[in-house]
Amino acid sequence: MRVICYSTKSVEKNLLIKANKEQHDITLISNALNIKTTSYAEDKDAVVVFTSDDVTAPVINKLSAFGIKYILTRSVGTDHIDMKTAQELGIEVANIPAYSPQAIAEQAVALALALSRHLILANQQCHHYNFSLDHLVGFNFYKKTVGLIGLGHIGTATASIFNGLGCKVLGYDILQKNIAHIEFVDLDKLYRESDIISLHTPLTPETRHLISEASLLKMKNGVMIINTARGDLIKTTDALSALKSGKIGYLGLDVYEYEKGLFFEDHEADEVRDALFSELMHFPNVLISPHLAFLTKEALAEIATQTINILDHWEKS
Numbered sequence: 001m002r003v004i005c006y007s008t009k010s011v012e013k014n015l016l017i018k019a020n021k022e023q024h025d026i027t028l029i030s031n032a033l034n035i036k037t038t039s040y041a042e043d044k045d046a047v048v049v050f051t052s053d054d055v056t057a058p059v060i061n062k063l064s065a066f067g068i069k070y071i072l073t074r075s076v077g078t079d080h081i082d083m084k085t086a087q088e089l090g091i092e093v094a095n096i097p098a099y100s101p102q103a104i105a106e107q108a109v110a111l112a113l114a115l116s117r118h119l120i121l122a123n124q125q126c127h128h129y130n131f132s133l134d135h136l137v138g139f140n141f142y143k144k145t146v147g148l149i150g151l152g153h154i155g156t157a158t159a160s161i162f163n164g165l166g167c168k169v170l171g172y173d174i175l176q177k178n179i180a181h182i183e184f185v186d187l188d189k190l191y192r193e194s195d196i197i198s199l200h201t202p203l204t205p206e207t208r209h210l211i212s213e214a215s216l217l218k219m220k221n222g223v224m225i226i227n228t229a230r231g232d233l234i235k236t237t238d239a240l241s242a243l244k245s246g247k248i249g250y251l252g253l254d255v256y257e258y259e260k261g262l263f264f265e266d267h268e269a270d271e272v273r274d275a276l277f278s279e280l281m282h283f284p285n286v287l288i289s290p291h292l293a294f295l296t297k298e299a300l301a302e303i304a305t306q307t308i309n310i311l312d313h314w315e316k317s
Contacts, residue, residue, distance in 0.1 A: 001024045001025070001045045001046060001311055001314065001315045002024075002025045002043065002044045002045045002046070003024050003025065003026045003027070003044060003045065003046045003047070003048060003311060004026075004027045004029065004040055004041050004044045004046075004047050004048070005026055005027065005028045005029065005047075005048040006029060006031060006032060006033040006037070006040075006047065006048065006049050006050065006053050007030065007031070007032045007033065007049065007050040007052055007053050007264070008028040008029060008030055009030070009264075010030075011295075011300060012028075012074075012300060012303075012304065013028050015300055015301055015303075015304035016028060016304045016307065016308070018304070019301075019304040019305045019307065019308040020308050021308075023308065023311075023312065024308070024311050024315070026048075027040070027044075032050075032052060032053050032054070033047065033049050033053035033054055033055065033059065034053070034054040034059065035054070035058055035059055035062060038059055038062040038063055038066065039066075041063055041066050041068055042066045042067075043066070043067070044066070044067070044068060045067070045068070045069055045070060045314075046068065046069065046070035046071070046072060046311065046314065047063060047068055047070070047071055047072070048071075048072045048073075048074060048307060048311075049071065049072070049073050049074070049080075049081075050073065050074050050075065050264075051073070051075045051077060051080050051291075052080075052259075052260060052261075052263065052264050053073075053080065054080075055071065055073075055080055055081040055082065056082050056085075057082045057085040060081075060082055060085045060086055060089060060091065061085065061089070063091070064089040064090075064091060068091060069090075069091060069092065069314075070091065070092050070093075070094070070314050071086060071091055071092070071093045071094075072093075072094045072095070072307060072310055072311070073093075073094075073095050073096070074096060074303050074307055075095060075096060075294075076095060076096060076097065076098065076099075076154075076202075077095070077202055077203060077230060078093065078095050079202070079203040079204070079230065079232075081093055092314070094310050094314075096302075096303055096306045096307065096310075098152075098153045099294075099299050099302040099303050099306060100294075100296060100298045100299035100302050101152075101153035101154040101156070101157040102157050102298075103293060103294055103295075103296040103298065103299040104154045104157075104158075104200075104228050104293040104294060105154055105157035105158040105160075105161055106161065107228055107254055107289070107292070107293035108158050108198050108200075108226050108228045108252075108254075108293070109158065109161045109162065109165075111226050111228070111252030111253075111254065111287055111289070112141075112196055112198070112224060112226050112250075112252060113141070114252075114287055115224060115250040115251075115252050115285065115287050116138045116139055116141065116224070116250065117136075117138040118135065118136045118137075118138060118284075120287060121135065121136065121284055122136050135284075141162070141165040141166065141167055141196075142165060142166035142167070143166060143167070143168070144167050144168070144195040144196060145167065145168045145169075145170060145193050145194050145195050145196075146159075146162045146167045146168070146169050146170070146194060146195070146196045146197075146198065147169075147170045147171075147172070147185075147190040147191070147193070147194030147196070147197045147198070148162075148169060148170070148171045148172070148182070148197075148198050148200060149172050149173075149187070149190065149197065149198070149199050149200065149201050149210070150172075150173060150199065150200035150201030150202070150229065151171045151172075151173040151177055151179060151182065151200070152173075152200065154200045154228075154229075155171070155173070155198075155200035155201075156179060158198055158200060159171065159179065159181065159182050162196075163181045167196075168183070169181060169182050169183070170182070170183050170184075170185050170189070170190050170193060170194060171183065171184050171185070171190075172184070172185060172186065172187050172190050173201075187215075188218060191215055191218035191219045192218055192219070192220075193220075194219070194220070194223065195220065195223065195224065196223070196224040196225075196226065197211075197219070197223060197224070197225050197226070198225075198226040198227075198228070199211070199225075199226065199227045199228070199229045199230075199233050199234075200228070200229050201229055201233065202229070202230070203229070203230035203232050203233060207230075207233055208232050208233070209232065209233070209234070209235040209238075210233045210234070211225060211227075211233060211234040211235065211238070211239065212234075212235040212238045213235070213238045213241070213242075216238060216239075216242045216247055216248070217247075219247065221246060221247055221249075222246060222247075222248075222249030222250075223247070223248060223249060223250075224248075224249060224250035224251075224252070225239070225248055225250070225251050225252070226252040226253075227252070227253050227254065227255055228254040228255065228293045229255065230255055231253075231255040231256040231257040231258070231259050232257050233255075234253075234257060235257070236256070236257045236258070236276055236280070237276070239251060239280075240276070240279060240280065243280075243283050243285070243286065248285075249285060250285050250286075250287075251280075251283070251285065251286045251287070252286075252287045252288075253280075253286070253287070253288045253289070254288075254289045254290075254291055254292065254293045255291055256277060256288070256291075258274060258276065258277070259290075259291060262274060262277070263290045263291045264290070264291065
């Protein structure tokens with residue numbers, strides 16, 4: 001199969017080459033997919049994309065004109081792909097349904113622990129030989145209530161870690177499940193009782209801006225919110241207001257509502273910067289990582305393996 005892989009990071013290349021075993025004719029490029037770079041897909045059978053790529057209707061139409069029959073995203077989520085257009089054009093779409101859920105779960109908990117113990121501020125102070133304990137009082141997770149929204153592979157893996165810390169875990173999912181040590185509740189109860197809320201749900205029209213002024217009003221004052229799922233789950237302007245009022249006491253983000261065109265690239269030299277993001281970064285109780293929860297050796301290897309397995313399946317079908 002002739003394949004072009006867009007937005008390929010340097011850390012992925014050797015893993016994809018190794019997993020491929022010279023089975024498919026794969027072109028690996030660092031360029032993102034957009035309307036201008038669709039030309040690279042000419043004479044290919046499939047394109048492999050990432051969450052930051054533009055896979056909207058105009059782009060898919062161009063890909064179809066070049067003869068593309070398959071689109072594979074190296075991610076669990078498919079919200080960046082216009083599925084309706086792909087279906088209308090007869091293009092088959094696939095994702096990586098699950099890969100090392102522990103990687104994302106551990107990042108969520110790492111953000112929570114770092115925030116709770118002010119580790120970033122403590123490290124900065126130590127680098128300046130300031131060993132004062134002022135402003136560094138944290139809290140125990142033991143016996144705290146954690147609310148998990150979304151209990152797929154990642155949410156369940158996150159629950160196991162919080163259980164290990166001695167937390168009471170509440171869970172909400174559109175599918176009622178029976179998972180040990182998780183009390184399933186409705187969203188209102190989860191909002192009302194949780195000290196920490198961690199998001200692990202896909203982005204859909206129903207979940208967009210799940211965390212907004214209306215839901216924040218139902219939460220405890222000083223609540224900790226962690227998002228390693230999709231940036232659009234949180235309405236950023238409402239989160240900023242809640243940070244200013246003290247309703248949100250801690251905010252840990254691995255994703256950001258307006259990350260497209262921002263994350264995965266070096267913008268240090270930019271003269272104009274995202275004003276909303278810059279304002280978020282001014283809060284000492286906000287910790288942001290650049291969509292790297294998936295970035296472990298184990299997860300990257302699994303993504304590469306599953307990518308090739310899907311291409312194998314398409315070639316044989």
